[in-house]
Amino acid sequence: MGSDSGVSTDPSDTAKEPEPDGSTDLDESSEPDRTSRSRDTAFNAVTGDSNLSEPDDTPRVLLLMRPGRDRDLVADALGERYRIDTATEPAALGREFDCCVLDGAGFDRVGDAIATRRSAVDPIFVPFVLLVSERSGTVPTGAWDHVDDVIELPVRRRALVTRIGNLVQRRTTSRRLSETVETLHVKERAMDEAPVGITLTTAQPESNPLVYCNDGFEKLTGYGPEMLGKDCRFLQGEDTAVETQATLREAIDAERPVAVDILNYRANGQKFWNRLSVAPIRDESGSVTHYVGFQSDITDRKIRERRLEVMGRVLNHNLRNKMNLIEGYADLLRTDIDDESQRESLDIISETSADLMGIARAVQKIDETLADTDKAPVDLRERLIELRNRIHSRYPDASVELSLPDDDPITVTVVGLFTAIEEGAENAVKHNDSSSPWVEVRVERLRSGWIRVEIEDDGPGIPDHETRVLEQGETSLTHADRLGIWLMYWVVNKAGGGFTVHTDETGTLLRLDVPTRP
Incomplete structure (x- = not known):
């Protein structure tokens, strides 16, 4: 060239x-x-x-x-x-x-x-x-x-x-x-192979026909691609709660996300509890074009919840009634018995009944605290001052001290945090045999958005087996008798914080580190 x-x-x-x-x-x-x-x-x-x-x-x-x-x-x-x-x-x-x-x-x-x-x-x-x-x-x-x-x-x-x-x-x-196609292929494979059911439906006025379902959905329900084009209401049946169906329909009509526990039916007619989450998918203009649904089998969880519900009712109602009956008859017998040894036996019966009643109340308190979903802001400073005054009125000889940040209301939304602090402070006084028990509650700001609460006392200390179970779990040989420490542990863990216990012959230090707005 x-x-x-x-x-x-x-x-x-x-x-x-x-x-x-x-x-x-x-x-x-x-x-x-x-x-x-x-x-x-x-x-x-x-x-x-x-x-x-x-x-x-x-x-x-x-x-x-x-x-x-x-x-x-x-x-x-x-x-x-x-x-x-x-x-x-x-x-x-x-x-x-x-x-x-x-x-x-x-x-x-x-x-x-x-x-x-x-x-x-x-x-x-x-x-x-x-x-x-x-x-x-x-x-x-x-x-x-x-x-x-x-x-x-x-x-x-x-x-x-x-x-x-x-x-x-x-x-x-x-x-x-x-690259876009490959990304879509990866996402499609991820959806196909996800361990939960995933569905995609189109948004239409009267129904939402199914346009995609993954393998997880087919394994969960027994229904597969043959159901494309049909509304997922084919999973509902005679025992599906009307209220739950209405909740789903209202959310979809309002084009907002929703999550429900719903009783569904598999292709073979078998019932199962489904944790269903549905969310709208919008286009560039903001219009809803599809809905994505996630399904997971929570049957075991629902059975466990029902079992605990029944056991809790038995513990908090039936047991309390029976213990009241035992205490009443023990008091009647005590008035007719002159033998001191027999009186001591009756005292043991009464004390044991009172202990069981205390356990029932503790279980109920834990259940109510952890089941609470109200995240309304709490002025921790004001509540702690009220707690100090209440302990003083119940235990006049006790010394209750507070160490709080200056001019700081310490506003938190940690569900159950005050109840946990109350549990730790009151138990510190109640289980202290000293003539003048001492307990101090300290609160300080940590890094941004976190606080530390310390409850220190001069009591006899918490037995090792009571704290060991927090790390190793309960067994038939090692278990905690004080449910209060479990209450504090669960409240802190639910908030995503950290809970530590240091105890020796000089007393106990409980430390709760939590985000102020989990």
Whole structure:
């Protein structure tokens, strides 16, 4: 490819006004330093010169052309926008590039390798451009089967840059599309293989027909793709609570998220408790187009909740009534018995009954505290002052001290936190055999959004087995008799905080670290 048939170098073009398409002829003489810069760029791209200033994400153009004036001028035209790499051998197609520009000789050498290169990066588009001279006047046979554009030389600089730019942009779009498709495939696989049921329905006025369900949904319900197009109400049955159905319908009609525990039916008629969460999906304009649903089997949890509910009722009602009956008869017998040993036996019966009554009250207190969902802000300072006064009135000889941040109401929304502090402070006085028990409650601000509450006393200390179960769990051999410490532990853990106990012969220190607004 001779220089007389290559890129235009007419110096007079530098003074021309731009053509209507905005292009100007390529011009070597009008900017004498540009060719040398392009050569340097090409050399640096090949050698990996660390002084290269272009960012790594600058598109690369491979010039598979014979050395000479044409290649220099093409490199000069493209060098300001792209990183230029040059080569003459077919092995160069193994390099990274965003567009390959070939002359006739280069095409003859690598024509068959172009298909291999395209196949290696499929489905991402990689463009090839063939430069042909005006003198030859012909395009090599089969060229259009391998290249994406054929540019006849001479060509104007702006036209060359624009045509190469269009192809590079196509490649960029292709890469982004491929990445998007791959991301969608990953998300689809994640949904298909998720351990919970996932459904997608379209938003329609009267119903929400199913358009997708994953394998988890089929395993959970027994229903699969055959139910596409139907509303998920096919999971409901005779014993499905009308109130729950109404809650779902109201939320969907209001286009807001909702979560319910609902009794559903599998394809074989088997009942199961389903934790169903539904959320609207909106388009760019904010209109709801679909609803996504998540389903998980909570049958075991619901049975356990019901069991605990019944056991709690028995413990808090039946047991209390029975213990009152035992205490009443013990009091009657005590008035008719003169034998001191028998009186002692009756005293033991009464004390044991009182202990069991205390356990029942403690269980009820824990249940009510942990079941509470009210996160209304609490002025901890005011409540702690009330607690101090109440303990003073019940235990006049006790010393109750408070250490609180100055001019700080210590507002928290931790459910049950005050109850936990109250439990720790009152037990510190109640279980202290000293004639003048001492307890101090300290509150301090930690890092932003966290507080620390410490309850320290000078009592006999908490037995090791009572604190060991907090870390190791309850067993038939190691268990806690004081439910109060479990109450504090559960309140703190529910808030995502930390609870520690330090106890020795000098007393006990309870530490509760919690976020103020969990």
